[in-house]
Amino acid sequence: MDQPLRPKLWTTLKGYTKEQFSKDVTAGILVAIIALPLSIALAISSGVTPEKGLHTAIIAGFLISFLGGSRVQIGGPTGAFMVIVYGIVATHGVDGLILATIMAGLLMILMGWLKLGSVIKFIPYPIITGFTSGIAVTIFSSQIKDFFGLQMESVPVEFIEKWHAYGNAVSTMDPRTMAIGVIALVIIIAWPKVNQKIPGAFVALVITSGLVSLLSLDVATIGSTFGTLTSALPTPRLPHVTFQEIRSLLGPAVTIALLGSVESLLSAVVADGMIGGKHRSNMELVAQGVANIASGLFGGIPATGAIARTVANIKNGGRTPVAGMIHALVLLLILLIFMPLAKSIPLATLSAILIMVAYNMSEWREFVGLFRAPKSDISVLLVTFFITVLFDLVIAIEVGMVLASFLFMKRMADVSHVQMIDLDASEEDPSQDRSALPDINNQEQQKKGIQIYAINGPFFFGATDLFLEAINQLGYKTKILIIDMKSVPAMDGTALHAFEQMIHTCGKREIRVKIAGIQKQPMQVLQKSGLYAELGAEEGFFDSVKEAVVTKGE
Template identity: 60%
Template sequence: MFVPKLFTCLKNYSKEQFFKDIAAGIIVAIIAFPLSIALAIASGVSPEKGLHTAVIGGFIISFLGGSRVQIGGPTGAFIIIVFGIIEAHGLQGLIIATLIAGIFLIIMGLLKIGSMIKYIPYPITSGFTSGIAITIFSTQITDFFGLKISKVPSEFLPKWISYFNHMNTINYTNLMVGLFSLGIILLWPKVNKKIPGTLIAIIAATVITSVFKLPIDTIGSRFGSISGSLPKLTVPNMDMNMIRSLIFPGITIAVLAAVESLLSAVVADGMVGGKHRSNMELVAQGAANICSALFGGIPVTGAIARTAANIKNGGRTPVAGIVHSVVLLFIMIIFLPYMKLVPMTTLAAILIMVSYNMGEWEVFGRLRRAPKSDAVVFLVTFSLTIFFDLVTAIGVGIVLASFLFMKRMSDVAEVKYILDSNEDVDANEFLAEIKTPEHISLYEISGPFFFGAADKFVNVMREMNFSVKVLIIKMNNVPAMDATAFHSLETLYDLCKKRNTKLILMGLPDQPYNMLKKYGFIDIIGKENICRTINKSIKRANYILEHVDTDEALEEVG
């Protein structure tokens, strides 16, 4: 359903809810202001670009999105990707990559891929989220401690080696301001939960730094003066070589934006008891990223923390998100020039808290109790995110999870001979009703019959007794089968035909039956040899045994 939630919510919109949405939007804007600046700087761009992203991208996500409470803006998940793109291709490269991501997101939405994002396993999402959190934390050490390092390595291990080698350059004044800022962020919620601790930390640290003229880095000393003017439309110079080199980073941004925004929407649904429109949300995310890029912003997606803050403060419609963007615009115009006085160590403290809140650290405590396959997927994804990159982590994680899932499903699948079983009801009924049971073999396939389990069936086929007159395959407990499984059945039928053994398939569920019908296998084996029930299977088997030497065995029975 491609209808923005805003249009649905406005049908029964009340004055009371309007004032709640305004209040929530204002509070979220205050929260988003320092965060957007900190995330922009950590991503390697100037501070105002984070605000441009939150204003433009956040507005479009609320206006066109499929969630009633989603708040859009820059998030910590993009820091590493954006930093890497800028380092390799510059700001123009980032704009092109973000445009590519926006186009892919719109295509994903139009192709209705939104509902498929839920099939990404939790160990993968928690693994790369926690990995990103560690990576963000590792990028803030220089500013937090005030280390004098001319060029910080981009790789994780060399970066930490560089930190330890330069620990003798710590600026203790810088460190004290950073710890002071971190303390305020941690303790302020006990004083007041409405006003964000990040804002109080910025105000307090800035005042102290300015009044006492402390010798520490500020935004102004790092970036110069900051303009609070509105962003201008920027169309990048593109060529095919640049587009080719940025296709994969663009797709990575698109996938990450889709996963994070839809996870945020799912969390929000649980908090408000609603249901988001996933495909409409992807289209909105795509449009937001395209507009953000054209106005010099960075990638944008649904922000879980800001969305939760919106809900907790009474926001229940996209109007709150729109108000958040408008208020943020006014704050940017009025206060952004003064942000040059903010200490860099305070922004580092904010991002350290972002990384802490972002990571799913409780997963590590549950690893011993978790299935080994899930633990392996989590640890592999987590490690690859830290030591390599997010693209590798997600790709390897999904492939590994897929293989482990297939193994798990193949372990569940079972092929067994059941005619001599004392526990199987169908087998006992056969023994009682079949006139010459020594001329019949009865096998059962249980579980998903797909390429991962087909090997089991092939191994059992080698041991089957083809000297019998009738071979019955019981398939009541086969919920689904694929082309490889069909090929195995086709091979079995050919073997039966060579040995003059009649093949009966019993209890085929709908999906396997429809699949075999499409392949023409039902006509090949004969409809009379596809028996839905135990009674029909007995009747057909007895008929074949009675007419085994006549052509009448090929005719349909009753």
Template identity: 50%
Template sequence: MKKGEFTPKFFTLLKAGITKKQLYKDVLAGIIVGIVALPLSIAFAIASGVSPEKGLITAIIAGIVISVFGGSRVQIGGPTGAFIVILYAIVQEHGVNGLTIATFMAGFIIMGMGFAKLGNFLKFIPYPLIVGFTSGIALIIFSSQIKDLFGMPIESLPADFVDKWVVYGSHFTQINWVAFAIAIATIVISLFFIRVTTKIPGSIVAIVLSTIVVYYFDLPVETIESKFGEIPNSISMPAFPHIDFATIKALIQPAIAIALLGSIESLLSAVVADGMIGGRHRSNMELVAQGAANVFSGLFGGIPATGAIARTATNIKNGGRTPISGIVHAIVLLLIMLLMAPVAKLIPLSCLAGILIVVAWHMGEWHHFFALFKSNKMDIIVLLTTFFLTVFFDLILAIEIGMILSSLIFMKRMSEATSIKSTSNILDSNDDFGDKLFEEELAEIPKDVLLYEINGPLFFGASQKFQEVISDLNQRPKILILRMRNVPFIDATGINRLKEICKQLQSRGTTVIISGANHEVKLELLKANIYTMLNKNNIHDKISSAIQRAKNILEAESKNKS
């Protein structure tokens, strides 16, 4: 076991000490994230088929547990859009009580995954699969908001994607144009208010304006109050749900679905956060905390929670660097729930629909989705299979089939990458630096240059290890040469990790040079715009020219300084 693997980051940071300056930044970031989380928590709860206060309870209870006991220093926990698909279906089939029990069960499953150290394996999920099901979820979220977007008087919606649109088609003559105008205004403000100021979230401005206009002019649109009644301004005492074998049997599949999706999203969020702050999360401790958060959320009648990528990014951008910001965000939501519930009930549902449509747009990351069409055909197959299975069938089925496909494709590509040479061919062949030994080559490398050689395919299973090795560089060289002569192929996950590493190194002033990539790998690098990112002059066929390029860069820098 790694030292401190199951120690919460918060405890480690408290032991090391947190400066007053950082404490101030964390409190400020927590206040901002709490305000951002308010409409999202309510909107996610309503879209999941439950009352709005359940979203707030989840953000408060789970948010504190995840921040205090999590393995990431900046993770913000709470309800997220990714769960909407699963939760709505559970509520339709098993009711709100069934969802509470499934959340409780899922918490123990996630904790078990953490203690079994499965967090180390969840990192290896292929990038096309992640983009496929994330984009599929985004499309389903958009689809679920059409009713409130147009203010249609529909009592209940089916969970199935196609059935929803059949129902919409039969109600398109009953559009509430006032509700539609509010939703469109919300979308525009949420997307473009950042041009006015980055301090106040556009979604909050949209909520305040739409609520005031609807209340003052008594506009004929549905609000939280007209749909759900009063929002409770208190949190009920925890209660253990009644669970017997029949209940477990009925809810085990939904609970596993919640556990898998929650685990994947929380670790994805933690990885994204690591890239933004240059840190390293403890994946297994993060899973244990996420599991505990879901157990407590279930006890208090909340819904599933996980790491929220958008709120975590907001936290980082506003200076949050310790779990204190996550704790403050939960306290802010608690104060709002206690003091502002009578006002929150006046929020128009069409405004919340507009906010969720913006969430779906950002969640889909469609530029990544379409960028993958430039990659290998096998990656495209995994992407589209996962996407369509998520939209038209089931998310867990999509992940299962996506993983099976990725594994089969990997085995096929590995078999193609294996070659057999005769002894004479091996003896007669020279590498791209002549017949010098590797140790002799190192002698020619300048002082401020590091050379790393990658041996083997850079695919989804190896990409995490590659990122960790490069991120663990004890020194920050002026130039890093990545020698890829022994990389038979690179897949979309490897490309994505390589781009992340290059961006991170370039932001710290390190020039990256690639040497020896074969024709197929260079083709993938070209399609992924890495030639443009690194400058095509920094991609070489031979190690000798790569080292010479490094010397030229150092000489040019030396002349500029003198």
């Protein structure tokens, strides 16, 4: 049954209580505290100014909760987008990022309207693990300069060149900056053992900012790097658009749309398992699309469902989209009132936060676990991982999907085969169901000019060569060709074309074709093509091979 395109907020407000509102407010405030340092850190590492991350968390976060198909999804900027966003800004500038974000939002809305929410989940797990782990490595490598205070004019975009530049600059490492980064990292790791409610990243941000101010440490901060930060929300604007820019940004936009869709739906599935709920995947995609369009119009960066923030929301009592909306409103208050204080935040602290994000994203246990999978899955995993790290996320997803598709087709072709049925040999073959075969021997079969072929498995373009090869080997004494299709669940257009060639060949050689045991989907394909009528319902189609052989009038 199709899911309705109706926001979960409408459903959850029925019977909404004061007690639940209180829980949602508490959860929303705590999630906002988690989102604050993450949003700033992700914006800086994406190549935009710090407040852009907050703008995204406020605008997109509110809309994802207000319109989304999940009860508890928390939306905002995530580490998955950092690599692609940095690349877009470096190549096309901020206007290019705005256009790509809006285009991605339109694509996500289209996917939702076309009811593709369930299809998105079919992206192979090795691809998801490969590019997620690759993104984690890229995020980690991008934080080395600020964590150690290396004196570098610019950091190369490419992975190998980046580490080569780090090696050349290692002598410029600043002990004070590194000390702040290490303190922040230790606090983030150790704090959960002290208190589970207040996030360690926020505590690290407050303590290290205080240390830098009190001790007047000469380390890079948001203020020293970016200057004065504005507390106001930007006014919406459309970027300058040309057809050439749309063409050049289509690939990145598709990647943002796919990445955002996959991450948001995976987050929603995780949330469903924790609360015993059921999200509306298509509505979630529409909401994600609207949120990204709005984020782009206000100069923000791409947004999606954030698994860590969603889990924190659930653990702190959030059970309706109200919690996500509260989280966005709290971030708005922080932006309007406390944004000037952000200038004291050390960049080393933000790097420590993102290093932990990279570690949590790496999924190294899942990565290692996949080495127990078939070799084809391992190859998809490694190709996607290394292309993500060494080249580009867009290329990685494209190559990974193509490779996975080819390997899937090969697997299907391996399990699909065409065999000639020898009625004498079937007596020796325990795998043959003798009751389904006619009571004649192979000599009688040859005398009557009967040839029987059985197709096993999906009949698609990867298996048609086997079928046509078998047909071409028909002897000139063949008068009747019986195709046993009881083991064919589905056939495609290429298989249909092969069928047409087979019927044409048999027609020229005056061989009568009979189809036995055909299933529903292949039957519908033959009916739509006209081959069903051409063969004849009574003369061409039979329930079994036995019935096709012993038909009267032969």
